[in-house]
Amino acid sequence: MAEYKYINSTGVIMPDTDNVIDEVRDEYRAVFGDDLITDDWTPQGVLINAEVKARTTVIENNAALANQINPNLAGGIFLDAIWMLTGGQRRGATRSQVVGICRGVAAAIIPAGSRARTKNGDEFATVEQVVIGELGTVSAIFQSTSVGPVPVPIDSLTQIIDAVLGWETVTNETVGSLGQNVQSDVSARSMRRKTLALQGVSTTEAITSAIYDVPGVKSLSFRENIAGEERVIDGVTMAPHSVYVCVDGGTDENIAQALLASKSAGCGYNGNTTVTVVDAVSGQPYDVKFSRPEEITILMRVYVSSRAMSTVQIQDAVRLAIVDYARGEQDGEDGFTVGTDVSPFEAASAVNRNYPDIFIKKLEIADISKMTFSVDTLPIEIWQKAVVAESTIQVNIV
Structure with a gap:
């Protein structure tokens, strides 16, 4: 190979294997003559196939390595190194x-x-x-x-x-608190995007980044009232010059400390949870307010057909795929977060993404408090969060 031509100014090129085969065959013919037989059964054909395998392996390896430079594709220690540039860190196992x-x-x-x-x-x-x-x-x-x-x-x-x-x-008279595994690459990539402004203060992105960096925080909604008077913003009554944060996960103390450290001086708070935090510099106590989300339990009725699995396998697969999606465990999906509407279409797509052989004919959803099933998107307010469990998903084989 005279030159490696699979990296240029546009990035890494992944050629078809057929093109690599043609390239190697042309190189052999240039040396041994145009009448050289290059069929697979010939000795030269075996050598050509071995060279093609070696070249494609190098190309694939270089492409994989190049992808580690992209934080949206990187994984493992490469992702950890990129994330640390902005002050973030993967959550370890507990x-x-x-x-x-x-x-x-x-x-x-x-x-x-x-x-x-x-x-x-x-x-x-x-x-x-x-x-x-x-x-x-x-x-x-x-x-x-x-x-x-x-x-x-x-x-x-x-x-x-x-x-x-x-x-x-x-x-034990009470249920134990669950630990967690090392944060997956999927979760880490999503969290990195949410904490890009960890080294800043005062801005919306800096405040949300600081709170997302709190161990255990899964999602949040944020609103700000910049007016000098009380206002109702997206259904939330907010004091003058104040912020509203509704947070799912994390401890009250850690969230309050992150909010106090990242918001603007003199900015007020809103919310249904109050924590007294002592400023480490001045020693002054502050009553920091934020909200915890109201959980909206979602019922689902899924109508599916498939010949690839048994009835029990289909039911288990559908429930598991939807629950994984709701928890944000599918690559590129945040799942059910604070203030995010529930879409039957997205839930059905989550099943098809994992199990292409399962055909979703219809997926209906309902708020458990209303029991009105519909294929329409269910609106969720910024102080609410939808939750779903395997027990609330009914799978019907049709």
């Missing part, structure tokens, strides 16, 4: 936690790291040392020994693994 009620002999010490097992076989360990009280009980925070979302239903943490003198039983 562990599930649950409050366990330990019973036994008073004054018995349960060391940190003492393990117990759920009925499903998942192991949890105490975060810190605890001492059983005079009444024979003590509450301890247990953390899963493996990262990710490990479910802990009520009364499921029951088996003690490590023998500790005086510790007799354990159980």
Whole structure:
């Protein structure tokens, strides 16, 4: 090959394999003569095919590497490096936690790291040392020994693994909080686009970037009243010179701190949640307000046909595809976010994107509080967020 001609000023060129084959065959004929037989069964044909495979592998490798420069296509450590240029960082894996009620002999010490097992076989360990009280009980925070979302239903943490003198039983009276896996490339690319102004302040993009950077925040809506009088904007009554943020996910304290640090000095707040934050520089306390979304449960009736799967497989596939879409787990889709309308068409497209063999004949949706099914888009206000679960999706095979 005289020159590598698959990169130019417009980017990387991905030629058809047939074109590469023709190119290599022409090179062989230029050396050995125009009457050279290049059929696959000939020795020279075998050599030509090997050269074509080597060249296409190099071309594909270079194209894949070039795509890592594009933050909308990059993945892994390449995406992490690009994201860090604007101050962002992929969210790491966390562990599930649950409050366990330990019973036994008073004054018995349960060391940190003492393990117990759920009925499903998942192991949890105490975060810190605890001492059983005079009444024979003590509450301890247990953390899963493996990262990710490990479910802990009520009364499921029951088996003690490590023998500790005086510790007799354990159980949990509340559901555990789920951990999370390492943020996927799909989620990381979406989050990077939402946090491009992390290093700024005061602007709309800077404020939303700061809040999106709070661990656990999934989506938000933002409005600003720049007038010197009270106004109603998109259904929200806002004080003069103030901002309104409705946030899904994250802790109240972290959101309040991010909002105080990123909004303009003297700007007021609105919302149904108030958190007192002390300014780290002045020591002055501020009552920071923002809102938590009202959840609107969505019912779906899906009418499908397919010959590629069994009835149960079709029903499971449709439900899983829609739930993944709603959670924003499909590449390029944000899913159900704060203030985003629910579209039956987009939900049906989410199924077809994952399962082309499943034909969606009709998809109807309804607000669970109204029970009126329709194929029309369901409007969601900026203080609301639609939610859907597998149990609220009815799949009918027709």
